[in-house]
Amino acid sequence: MNDSPGWATPGSSPSDGERPGAPADQPAQPAQPAADPRWSAQQPPPGQWQSPAPQTPPPPQPGGQGWGQQPGTPYGGQYGYPAGPGQWGQWKPPAAKPGVIPLRPLGLGEILDGAVATMRTHWRSVLPITLVVATAVQVVSLLAQKYAMADLALTSDTGADAETSLNNLGTTLTLLGATLFITALGSLVATAMLTMIYSRAVLGTPSTVATAWREARPQLLRLLGLTLLLGIGGILLFVVLLLPGILGTSPGLIILGAVASIPLIVWLAIKFILASPALMLEKSTVFKSLTRSSKLVKGTWWRIFGITALTSIITGIVSAIIVWPLTIVGMVAFGGGLTGIENGTASTAWGALIFSGIGAIIAQTITMPIQSGVTVLLYVDQRIRREGLDLELARAAGVENYGTTGG
Template structure:
């Protein structure tokens, strides 16, 4: 099988003395890996993670290893889809800039019809690019789920192999993501609708009391939906023979009696990736804004601004998408290990026999 390590053979670029790397699964007759720090026997850790219930450190360490040793299938795929999506607003803005003279003159007191149309088209193309990027990253999430499952048993997937494993599930994945998004919007719309009669009363005191009572309840309901319904269906859909609703059901069952653990790791991951994404993207965005303002009286101000926003979006997607997807997939594996003894099946897939 591609990416596996066979006993007595070394694959160039995959192994260094004294260091275990995912992508090399021990053969059935191997028992220990002497000299490898943190390796507790072949039956425990054939790949990126130990085959036992995972702690937070195991998940984060495993996610980083998965990205490090599968860069093309994780970061590479995220950069590819984000770059293609963000090329759309860049190309459209460039055409509008050179063909219709789109400017970003901050000192102008009025704008011509062509300038307004050009600006609307440019901003609209950026929104379109973000939507396309989101759809592309959904597919990347499905690929990372397969990369994570393979890394757990010591296999390394190329981008092509990871993409091939999503065959037959891609439209279901997009449908699942769309359905979950619509359910989220429906929840927000329902809560907003509850405020209509309160606002119509025009009583500030009633509105304050209503908000103090209902807002915490709404947040609790939102968190419950996120953990029990929204969080784990994607890896379940990609790694199990289930459909859209079956994946939602699997995610719901796997998070039963594991709400706080799933919620805590998910929120911490969201916080970490948000901060990291801002750290990576902010310098690019700031430089772009400064350059755009400096060239605001020229015809290139809007184009510079769009290019900087597109680059910052690609850089953010390159880290946030793969890492978040890997951690989510590891939480899925962890819950199956805890509830279904899935580690035994993973050992079998890795070619490890009971000793």
């Protein structure tokens, strides 16, 4: 199977001494004696040197091998196109691109560009999802910061009685737990819906929020189970590695276990990073999605780790550029200025918290779809490389003759 359409005409080339289109009963012209290859026998008058007129290839004709390509003829082997004898190399037309990415193995720039292009092209579907989720998360986070920090300050006060300290600590833990729950739930819903939007964007198909929700809803419970399994697994792994130091009351072993857990948790996180898009797009179960992710990542762990890490760095820088200026303005304007920053009251002032929350909402609205999009496109890229998913995507996008013509 060829990767690109050929540009050669069907049939064989005319024989020596024959002219294309000449009648069959017309005798062939006698062969001319060979000229001296070093110099032409007859030269045109001065001023009449002309470059040969370029030969224009006929339009490709469907059918046969490639687009009417002669068997055994390399692409562009006629009409002076590259890949002919003595030419520079084989010419191939660009891959089909029905949506935000070309249907072929992707590079780093194409993955990042595809994530940003989806957010830019389908912003009516992407931004409302991330805006709602970011707003809900930041409202709960703002309340937790406002009251939990105040309660922690009271709890640390040596003059407070035990009952008051216990009540304040309970309130703090409740607010922090609510913040973590809302954050996890919002990220879960956003990831599920954004996965569906990106899967349609690859095909060049528009999406709506209602469509994304309808397609993602049947898998939400399984996605929740996958998220809990990965989270609990990471916590258990961390505790197991700390356990020898805790049982032996050895600070050195505790530190060693904590340090050893970091690379192991990162390795497992990358190994199973494609489980979420596999679960959503293949409609599989939790354990099958983990197996699929492990299979797709195998042999390319460092590449996926590098792309994921670079994406995190980029989104972190973007978030810092947005959040920190607003946070500083809020603390200076509404937190008592430098005095409030020094004594720590500026960080819990309403004005500072609101400004910081607004910055976080804007940052999450922008960066969340980029992170989700990179993960989905990594999944698509790995399936194209290993399983030829581009053929199915081309058929789903309505690209004609893809696979037999090189798309």
